[in-house]
Structure formats: structure tokens, C-alpha cells
Amino acid sequence: MQNTSNDILVAAGIVKTFPGAIALNRVDFSLRRGEVHALLGENGAGKSTLIKCMTGAYRRDAGTLTLDGDEIDPRDTLDAQKLGIGTVYQEVNLLGNLSVAENLFLGRQPRRFGLIQTGEMKKRATALLAQYGIDINVSSALESYSVAIQQVVAIARAVDLSGKVLILDEPTASLDAQEVEMLFGIVRDLKAKGLGIVFITHFLEQVYDLSDRITVLRNGQLVGTRDTASLPRRELVTMMLGHELQSVEKAVAAAETASGPVHFRFSNYGKSGKIKPFDLDVRKGEVVGIAGLLGSGRTETAELMFGVHKADSGSADIAGKPANLSSPRAAIAEGFGFCPEDRKLDGIIGELSVRENIVLALQARRGWARPLSDFEQNALADRYIKALDIRTSDREKPIRLLSGGNQQKAILARWLATNPQFLILDEPTRGIDVGAHAEIIRLIGELCAQGMSLIVISSELEELVAYSSRIIVLRDRAHVAELTGSEITTEHIVNAIAGATSLGGVQ
Amino acid sequence: MNQKYLPLIATIIIFVVSYAACAAQYPNILSTRVIGNLLTDNAFLGIAAVGMTFVILSGGIDLSIGSVIAFTGIFLAVILQNTGIHPLAAFVLVLIITTLFGAIMGAIIHYLEMPAFIVTLAGMFLARGMAFVLSIDSIPIKHPFYATMKTFYYKLPGGGRITLIGGLMLLVFAAGILIAQRTRFGTNVYALGGGPQTSALMGVPVGRTTIMIYGLSGFLAGLSGIVYSLYTSAGYSLATVGVELDAIAAVVIGGTLLTGGAGFVGGTLVGVLIQGLIQTYITFDGSLSSWWTKILIGALLFAFILMQKAILFLSRQNRKYS
Numbered sequence: 120m121q122n123t124s125n126d127i128l129v130a131a132g133i134v135k136t137f138p139g140a141i142a143l144n145r146v147d148f149s150l151r152r153g154e155v156h157a158l159l160g161e162n163g164a165g166k167s168t169l170i171k172c173m174t175g176a177y178r179r180d181a182g183t184l185t186l187d188g189d190e191i192d193p194r195d196t197l198d199a200q201k202l203g204i205g206t207v208y209q210e211v212n213l214l215g216n217l218s219v220a221e222n223l224f225l226g227r228q229p230r231r232f233g234l235i236q237t238g239e240m241k242k243r244a245t246a247l248l249a250q251y252g253i254d255i256n257v258s259s260a261l262e263s264y265s266v267a268i269q270q271v272v273a274i275a276r277a278v279d280l281s282g283k284v285l286i287l288d289e290p291t292a293s294l295d296a297q298e299v300e301m302l303f304g305i306v307r308d309l310k311a312k313g314l315g316i317v318f319i320t321h322f323l324e325q326v327y328d329l330s331d332r333i334t335v336l337r338n339g340q341l342v343g344t345r346d347t348a349s350l351p352r353r354e355l356v357t358m359m360l361g362h363e364l365q366s367v368e369k370a371v372a373a374a375e376t377a378s379g380p381v382h383f384r385f386s387n388y389g390k391s392g393k394i395k396p397f398d399l400d401v402r403k404g405e406v407v408g409i410a411g412l413l414g415s416g417r418t419e420t421a422e423l424m425f426g427v428h429k430a431d432s433g434s435a436d437i438a439g440k441p442a443n444l445s446s447p448r449a450a451i452a453e454g455f456g457f458c459p460e461d462r463k464l465d466g467i468i469g470e471l472s473v474r475e476n477i478v479l480a481l482q483a484r485r486g487w488a489r490p491l492s493d494f495e496q497n498a499l500a501d502r503y504i505k506a507l508d509i510r511t512s513d514r515e516k517p518i519r520l521l522s523g524g525n526q527q528k529a530i531l532a533r534w535l536a537t538n539p540q541f542l543i544l545d546e547p548t549r550g551i552d553v554g555a556h557a558e559i560i561r562l563i564g565e566l567c568a569q570g571m572s573l574i575v576i577s578s579e580l581e582e583l584v585a586y587s588s589r590i591i592v593l594r595d596r597a598h599v600a601e602l603t604g605s606e607i608t609t610e611h612i613v614n615a616i617a618g619a620t621s622l623g624g625v626q
Numbered sequence: 627m628n629q630k631y632l633p634l635i636a637t638i639i640i641f642v643v644s645y646a647a648c649a650a651q652y653p654n655i656l657s658t659r660v661i662g663n664l665l666t667d668n669a670f671l672g673i674a675a676v677g678m679t680f681v682i683l684s685g686g687i688d689l690s691i692g693s694v695i696a697f698t699g700i701f702l703a704v705i706l707q708n709t710g711i712h713p714l715a716a717f718v719l720v721l722i723i724t725t726l727f728g729a730i731m732g733a734i735i736h737y738l739e740m741p742a743f744i745v746t747l748a749g750m751f752l753a754r755g756m757a758f759v760l761s762i763d764s765i766p767i768k769h770p771f772y773a774t775m776k777t778f779y780y781k782l783p784g785g786g787r788i789t790l791i792g793g794l795m796l797l798v799f800a801a802g803i804l805i806a807q808r809t810r811f812g813t814n815v816y817a818l819g820g821g822p823q824t825s826a827l828m829g830v831p832v833g834r835t836t837i838m839i840y841g842l843s844g845f846l847a848g849l850s851g852i853v854y855s856l857y858t859s860a861g862y863s864l865a866t867v868g869v870e871l872d873a874i875a876a877v878v879i880g881g882t883l884l885t886g887g888a889g890f891v892g893g894t895l896v897g898v899l900i901q902g903l904i905q906t907y908i909t910f911d912g913s914l915s916s917w918w919t920k921i922l923i924g925a926l927l928f929a930f931i932l933m934q935k936a937i938l939f940l941s942r943q944n945r946k947y948s
Contacts, residue, residue: 214820
């Protein structure tokens, strides 16, 4: 049957629920032949859930999938591959210990009398890769090649096996500019051959460079599908972040730029592959906000300052003296504290009690040879439970039983107990209810009034505007703008994220 | 040059150099008699080590093979003593039993998601226990067929002999190399060693391959038991204790990565021969305690583990700057 429409893959009304959450709520998505379609959204927007529903990794709860005019229902990723939908992930899902040729032909090696024809296989593999402009020794182990080459091999395998739809899930996250260019050339060739390509990335530059259409998801809902050419960046960022762009003026008067001497100075501080070198000065009692889309280098900046990753360029000074921030241990010794973004993963230890979670960092700084006595621990825990109003029946309750906001406050208490000079909060208000939200913001104000320096990373722009005395804007792993004083408005932040040239002018 | 051959080449160089060193001291070591004996004396270990190579390449381990060899020996001795069954039929029967034994362990490892170490440890005790149930005595095998089998050999110039069992070992190695390098099953074994989840995503039949790997190891352990019973003309339930560890040592010295995914069946042959050479040297010397074999094997193992680490480290460095 001749398929009259130009759509190759259509997903209509896809619903996927997980216990306690609707991950996708009646999402529609259509992919045309010969187009690159960018799928965008912040963390938790439902991008990967949608992809997994289309590749059979998840079973959808409702909705239809149509490939080439026929309804399909892939049971798993292998099934989807047979139907024609291939996927390439950020982490190359191939076997590094096998040769390039074996990876390309695993499970379908040419055979004669039951034996693999190695020569024939190598010849075919070389020919296949030649289509992608790559000439390598296909009998070498895959892991002996760079990630970019491995990505191309993964794409070659996926296209060879499926051949209709190619899904690229953040393929460029660990590539350098030259490698990205090579990969894009390949993607454009495939597009010219009539493949439908879904492209997921956090890099807006790449979206505009490569894609024909853009679909934005937010909180499991479809925000819209637009032609890339007619969608200004500013509007795209607004679609992703979901802010009505009324300019929220700075409400808090306390945010006159703190005028004391610079206490913490990072100069040319960076790590290749994580974040480009940046300069950042922080005064005592100052709140510096960090804004940017997911993947723009926000968390990387925080982790670098806290020594989770070791900087490979630049230096850090505290009060004019060089500081050693080579590991979290060293950073804690310098008076740093860090509340990470994913509480469940990096922050709380769910089985331990509220008390144990609170004393953890202080105990770590003292060293295990000098344990805090039970009395000190109890006093400390009680003090912060009271001061931060942590709602718990008693201090020995396992922390996983607390609500998100109270867990967040307990982690905050953990760092406050170490009496830090410099505290980094990564998304302190994510996933907590409105009441706790306001309290955390009030706490931030109190803390800097006490002379503590804070770095706050947040996607909530109004929030940043409310308490920051300065805002650093990040884009594509680099610090691109610094807003001070009256420049601090949500509109300016969005403009800076979108990369508009002049700060004031809209459009 | 292809980096994956480095450990194999290192093993071969060590073998050639140490053989030359031994020959310099005792020129007789070069005689075909010694070479023939080297093959005959290590035939049972070599055959079992081929199965172990597949298991280790897939990222697993099989601790049961020493017990399975002993079980096979005592099973043959008992059945030939008490029934009129022909040894060849008994061989077929015992091979079916040991292959099934291995395959069941493979199925447990895959379907119950148990570590191979624990499952085959249980298999080790089980097989050894079954051997004791059959008999606790050393039972000689006096069947005339055994005597006939010993008369089959290929005479080398210089008086050496490639015996039936020595030749069988070489054949098993040849078949093992072919299976590992030239069949889809062989590639799947390497794939499992590279990562079971990724393999499954790429369409490797993980369950079937795992069962076949341990089945193959069981089959070769049974074959090794038959060879051992021909070699000793007896069955004894306390025989071949710890042979699985000798086989693991041969595999690792042969250049196979203990974590799986990289190595060669051919390397294992060299690993077995290095062990045999050390023993031969000690026999020639006459004054050294046979424990020196263990000490040297231990030192070699350490050296190889260090070398593998070094090669891994260097290959990462290379990739970074290429």
C-alpha cells in the first residue's frame, strides 16, 4: 500500500504511568521521512520515557504507534529493531572487547559450513563503514577507538539492522566539537537517504544546527511541536522552562550587591569535558545564583568547586590564599558544603536515622578517630530539627520516611552543622511542597545574613531572582553571562540562556 | 600490531625462553621423548583447561572440573569392574552424564541469576561426593581394551611418542580454537565476557550460550576424566583434587583475562606446557622439591596479572592521545 502521508513514525495519545506518577500524559509525536526531529525537555519531562515506549523498552499504558502506516507494538528493543526502529545511546551499547566487524555483525555473521567467514565479514564491515566516510582496521577491538568512532559504529549497526527510524539519545554528550561535526555530517547523510531521525540533546546550538522540527515536553505533557526555522530561541527556552514571561522585578532589597572584599576567588577554573574555565568571585554574605538549562554545566560547576571532579586548569583562592579543593574531603576542610541535586542518590542515606544523617559531615570532618559522643550528636540533631523545623516524630526515625522537603532540610542541617563558609545548594527546592519551599528560601536569606557565602543552582527563575545578589548564566558548558543589580530579571535570564546577543532587547 | 595478541605473545616468549634456558642446562629436554611425555603427562589437564578457557572467556568460573574428572575415573572403574559393558559405551554414558551436569549448572547460573563461583562450588562438592558414593577405594581397571588403547601411538623420530591421549589433547585444542574463533557460539562467548546486559541488547542468546558453555566444560571435564583413567588405568575418588585451580592457572598464564572477554584457547595450551616444563625441569634436576612447581606457578601468575593490568593501562593511555 502506498503511504501517502510523509510521516514514518506516529505516536498518538501515549500514556505511561509509574506508581505514583504519570510519566507521559496523552503525548502525540510524529516523525517524517527525511527529517531530524529534536525532542527537548528538562529533567523529568518524559523524553526518555517516550523514547522507551517507542522502542519497546517500556510497555505503554495507552495510545497507538504507527510505523509506515501499520500499527506496531514492539515487545522489546530487539523487536523494535526488527521493525525498523534503531536506537543509539550516549553510553555506547556495544561490546568494547569484540572487534569492530564482530560488533557490526554479531548474530548475523556470514557463514559457510557453520564457520564464520572472517574475511567476508571484514570486507563487508569495511564497506559498511566506508559509507560513513570512516576507514579503520575493522579487526581491532572496538574499545581501541575513540568514543566518536564507537558512536559511528553504533549508528552504522543500528541503521543496518533497522533502516527506517534512528533515535539518537544524547549522542554528543561526550564528544568534542570536531567529532560532533563529523557525527552531524553522518546524520545529514542519513536524513538525505530518507531516514527519520529523533535527536535528543541538551545543547541548543546543536538543535538549531541540525534539526528540522522540535517537540518540547514538560512534566509528561506535550508543550508543542514547531518548525525549528520559525521558533526563536527565546520562545523555545520559555517552552522548556514553562515560564510566563512577565518580568519579575527584584523584590528583596537585601540584594544590593554585597560590597565587601572578595573572599572566594576562582580564576580560570575548569575541567575539560565538564565545564569550560570560568572566573567567579564570591563575597562574604553573598548569594550567587546559577541559571541554565539542564546539561548546561550547572551541576558540573558545583561539583568542580566542591572537588568531586578535580580541576585541570586555573586556581582557587580563599581570602587571598591558594586553596586546595582537589577532593570533597579537602573542600570540606576549607569550609565548603554541598547539597547535591539528587537527594535520593547523592544526599541522604535512607536507612540511617535523621540524627545520623545530620551528624555525618561533621563527623567526617573530625575524622573517625574522634567520634562525637551520643550526647553531642543528640544535642546537634535536636538543635537543627528545631531550628529548621524538620518535621519528624523523633530524631531516630529513618530519614527515608520523611517527606522530600524535610529530607532536604536535614541535608541542609548536615552542612550547617559543619559551620561552612561556602555552601553550594544544587536545586534546593526541587520536588518539595510549597510550604517547605518558602522556608528553604527564607533560610537562604538568613544564612547569608550571617555572613555565609552561598551558591544556589536552580531551574526556578523567579526564585533565583528573589534571593540572588548576582546570577551567573550557563550555556553549553560555559559561563556566558553575569547579571547584577537591576539586570536580574527572569526575562534577562531567559534571554541569556537562549543566547540573544543584547541583554535588553527582546527579539 | 593488534594489542589483543600482546599477552599471548608474552606467554609464548616466556615459554620459548624458559625452554631454551632448560635446554641449555639439560640438552636432553629437547629430545622428542621429553616432548612426547610433556604432552602425555599433561593431556588430562590440557583438555579440562580448554573447557575452563571458554568459561573464563565468558566471565565465569568452573570449580567443579577436578571433582568431575575424579567422578568420571571412579565411574568407569566401577562400571567396568561390575558389568560387561564395553568401555566405549561406558565412555559415551559418562560423557552424557558430565555434559548434563555442566549444562544444569549453566542453567542454574543463568535462570536463578546465581554467581558461577557458588553454583560450581556446590557442583564440586556434589561430584566429589558422588565419587565417594561409588567407591572410596582406588580401583584398578584391567579391561583388555585399555591395554589396546595404550598401544596406539605415533612414533616421532628420535624415539618419542605422541600417545593417543597426547594426540587427543592436541585435537581438542584445535577444535577449541576453531569453535572460539570461527563460530557464532565462540563470538557469543566473548560477547558475554564483554558484558551480559549489552550482549542481550545486541541479540545474543544469553541463556542458551551460558548453558552451552558450562555443558562444554562438563563434557571436556568428562573427556579429561576418560583420559586420566587411560593414563592411570585406575579410578580413585580422591584423585585430581585441585586440578580446576591448575586449569585456571594455565588459562591465566595463557593470557586470558580472568574477568572475561579477552584471550585465546591457543594460549591455554602454552600455559599448560609452561606448567609441564617446570615439572619436567624439577624431575631432571632431581634435588629440587616438587613444591617448587607451585612456587614458580604462583610467581608466574602474579607476573601475568600485573602484565594484564599494565597492558590495560597502556591501551587506555593510547586511546586518550590518539
